[in-house]
Amino acid sequence: MRDYQMEISLTAARKQKPAFDQLQFGRHFTDHMFVMDYSTEKGWYDPRIIPYQPVTLEPSAMIFHYGQTVFEGLKAYLSKEGQVLLFRPEKNMERMNRSNARLCMPPIDEEFALYALKQLLSIEKDWIPSYEGTSLYIRPFIISTEPFLGVAPSNSYRFMIILSPVGAYYKEGINPVKISVEQEFVRAVQGGTGNAKTAGNYAGSLKAQEMAGNSGYSQVLWLDGKEKKYIEEVGSMNVFFKINGEVITPVLNGSILDGVTRDSIIQLIEHWNIPFSERKISMEEIYQAHKEGTLEEAFGTGTAAVISPIGEFFWQNEQLEINNGETGELAKKLYDTLTGIQYGTHEDPFGWRVEVLEEALNI
Structure with missing residues (x-):
């Protein structure tokens, strides 16, 4: 992992949290976000955790015109013992780099990206809901930011991670x-x-x-x-x-x-x-x-x-x-087993579960 120096700026005005037992998917966002920039001259630079805020880009930023962007989706779970858990997060960072390669975008340092995510989660732990079926959705994404209207790979990018407390994705839940x-x-x-x-x-x-x-x-x-x-x-x-x-x-x-x-x-x-x-x-x-x-x-x-x-x-x-x-019986068994591993209530014979706070640095 490259030795980046990450700055952390905490908000002075915390948001009012939504009712965690009435969450919709992807409607609410936490107090902070992770941001990192890229240029062909510097590579990835200036990693920082800052208050959640709008993104300012020029109208000519290439993301608006040619769609050079990739994203991921994963979740953080709160166990009954209060542990913050991730499920195979390294696979998401690996896939992000495969997507980057396909879109002619620069690879991220996967190990540092996970480190940054864990720092963000350690700050936002109280945003992780504890009701059954709820979790904290994690959205890492990269956009092209160069102000240029030529059809070519951008020379600058921004990598961000935002977090959203969520309930069930489908209102039907586990029902067909x-x-x-x-x-x-x-x-x-x-x-x-x-x-x-x-x-x-x-x-x-x-x-x-x-x-x-x-x-x-x-x-x-x-x-x-x-x-x-x-x-x-x-x-x-x-x-x-x-x-x-x-x-x-x-x-x-x-x-x-x-x-x-x-x-x-x-x-x-x-x-x-x-x-x-x-x-x-x-x-x-x-x-x-x-x-x-x-x-x-x-x-x-x-x-x-x-x-x-x-x-x-x-x-x-x-x-x-x-x-x-x-x-079906198999679908129910798979759901119960997989969510049990994710929330820490089932045995994890595959080593998929990752505990965040033990691995994150003290902030």
Whole structure:
């Protein structure tokens, strides 16, 4: 880890905290943020923790015109003993650098980024809610800041981390959601930016999501961008199916995001010796499995929702109900186990859990 000198400026006016038992997702933000700048001459420099505040940029800043940005999402959890816990945070920093490489952005020092995050969390510990299902959402992100209208990689960037106390991502909670299979729009294509966590992927998904919502569906199931045949993701999550006792998830193909929760689910399934495969899977195969009565479960996985059971697909004007519209046994077991590890109530045989305050310096 590079020996940066980090400045810390604490706010003189603390915010009033929201009611932690009534939290929505991503609506409230803590008192402080982490900021660090980059230039081609200096590299990354001036790391600092400052009061949460607006960002001032020139109208010609390249982020506004060419979308050169990446972000991550992870959470901090408060255990019953008052410990601040992270879940595999190194994987998020590794993925951020993979996204950086795809967007021609400079890599961050992953070890220092985690150090800075732990310092920020140690300051904001009282913002971590303790109600069941709540946590402190962590959003690291990088934007291009050079004032220039030429189409080229920026020569300057800003790296920031903000924090938001959150409740459940879906109001349905662990209850199954209804999903519309998207037939017109695509999320990403091979060779594009689908395997990078960048803003444009999400902006391009909003129209299909809006249309699905207007029809009474929580999200869309994305098919591949070439043949519109093979399943890729569900909403902004990876997706799993249980068919005739076997768990299947689409293989990473360059247009599917390599989710940290996805990888954790795969390791748990293999740890439990459940038959499992990563491969191409078509919507036609799902339809046939449903028709034959072998489609046992389907669920999405991601940081925000953890596990989101799917109770119904709408495809080609047919409603395909799954498991009588109820949460499946495997989805519930995965949710309970993974959240138990995250909150420190379950054994962690994989070494995924990271305690923050023991590793952070005293401030």
